Amino acid sequence: MSPPSDQHRTALICGITGQDGCYLAAHLLGLGYRVVGTSRDATPARLGGLRQLGIDQQVVIEPASLAEAELLVNLIERERPDVIYHLAGQSSVAVSFDKPAETFESIATSTLHLLEAIRTAAVPPRLFVAGSSEIFGTRQTTPVTCESTLDPQNPYAVAKTTAFRIVQQYRREHGLFACTGVLFNHESPLRPARFVTQKIVAGACEIAAGRQQELRLGDLSMERDWGWAPEYVVAMEQMLTRDTPEDFILATGRSHRLQDFVAAAFRSVGLDWQDYVVQDEQFVRPHDGSHPLASVAETTERLGWTATVQLSELVRRMVAARQSDEVASVSRAA
Ligand code: NDP
Numbered sequence: 001m002s003p004p005s006d007q008h009r010t011a012l013i014c015g016i017t018g019q020d021g022c023y024l025a026a027h028l029l030g031l032g033y034r035v036v037g038t039s040r041d042a043t044p045a046r047l048g049g050l051r052q053l054g055i056d057q058q059v060v061i062e063p064a065s066l067a068e069a070e071l072l073v074n075l076i077e078r079e080r081p082d083v084i085y086h087l088a089g090q091s092s093v094a095v096s097f098d099k100p101a102e103t104f105e106s107i108a109t110s111t112l113h114l115l116e117a118i119r120t121a122a123v124p125p126r127l128f129v130a131g132s133s134e135i136f137g138t139r140q141t142t143p144v145t146c147e148s149t150l151d152p153q154n155p156y157a158v159a160k161t162t163a164f165r166i167v168q169q170y171r172r173e174h175g176l177f178a179c180t181g182v183l184f185n186h187e188s189p190l191r192p193a194r195f196v197t198q199k200i201v202a203g204a205c206e207i208a209a210g211r212q213q214e215l216r217l218g219d220l221s222m223e224r225d226w227g228w229a230p231e232y233v234v235a236m237e238q239m240l241t242r243d244t245p246e247d248f249i250l251a252t253g254r255s256h257r258l259q260d261f262v263a264a265a266f267r268s269v270g271l272d273w274q275d276y277v278v279q280d281e282q283f284v285r286p287h288d289g290s291h292p293l294a295s296v297a298e299t300t301e302r303l304g305w306t307a308t309v310q311l312s313e314l315v316r317r318m319v320a321a322r323q324s325d326e327v328a329s330v331s332r333a334a
Helices: 019-030 044-052 069-079 093-098 100-119 155-174 196-208 229-239 258-268 297-303 311-333
Strands: 010-014 034-039 060-063 083-086 126-132 178-183 215-217 248-250 277-279
Touching: 010 019, 010 069, 019 034, 019 044, 019 229, 069 100, 083 100, 093 100, 093 155, 100 126, 100 155, 126 155, 126 229, 155 178, 178 229, 196 215, 196 258, 196 311, 215 258, 229 248, 229 297, 248 297, 258 311
Parallel strands: 010 034, 010 083, 034 060, 083 126, 126 178, 178 248, 215 277
Antiparallel strands: none
């Protein structure tokens, strides 16, 4: 299990079309990796994020679903990756209530399939699995570490908790180099529109452009730790180039209210959020309680990674990216 070191390392990114998959692919290409990625639907429309980063022609896309164990074995045999990143799966808590089976299979069962494929590979690749702060629930009162009590409170969290434990069990039982990055929220211009952060950025920009009058949101007091996604993929890569596999919390260590995110977005377009935002009961979700604070001391000390982009800068970047997209689409249409 020596760390991959030569210049022709191959990385397999499961879920390459997602926010993190795109940034990770760009980061790994920059480090000299050959990058192969899976997508269930490798149509041009799904490759928008990779295209936005200008790397869609530099990666190899394999149409694949992680539901098929044999297909994964064949893929690993054929591509012989040195490292595998499991970033695929149904990633919305809200959707997980409507699709619990799909959520579980795409997160937990897929992790098991990957671990089995790696365990039986001639040369086992290293594996990073995307975990989630949702595993801690909303009732913890002290900053959480990877050893904290797990208290999953929704189908997505149950699936992430199962995957987290399976990875630990395979590491213990089979000595695999497999680890989980327990990811707190992280955002970017590539965040899908269904997430509230993109809804806020879009709303502020539309209101500033005079195309929308108000923005309706749920509970503005709920707290999250929001980081900048392109920084988080650097930590993922670092986790797979250490001497030993270990789980780490990936977070900024600072929590903010949704209201702070909203205020920053409107500030970025020169407006006061209080003039435009309406709190609407229909958007309040009972499962959206505040997440616990993250303890990032171990991550800083042992992984040597720290998130540097703070909330107001992160929001400013998302707003600027949306506004420059609008300018580009207007000039394309002209
Ligand atoms: P995205 O939702 O942007 O991307 C996930 C990718 O997984 C999609 O592009 C899609 O690829 C694939 N996918 C989506 N639904 C399914 C499904 N039902 N079955 C199988 N594959 C599916 O997620 P992110 O990039 O933001 O996150 C990466 C990982 O990190 C995910 O596991 C997420 O749960 C986790 N995470 C993310 C956080 C965040 O704040 N971003 C916070 C905590 C955890 P395709 O359609 O091409 O197959």
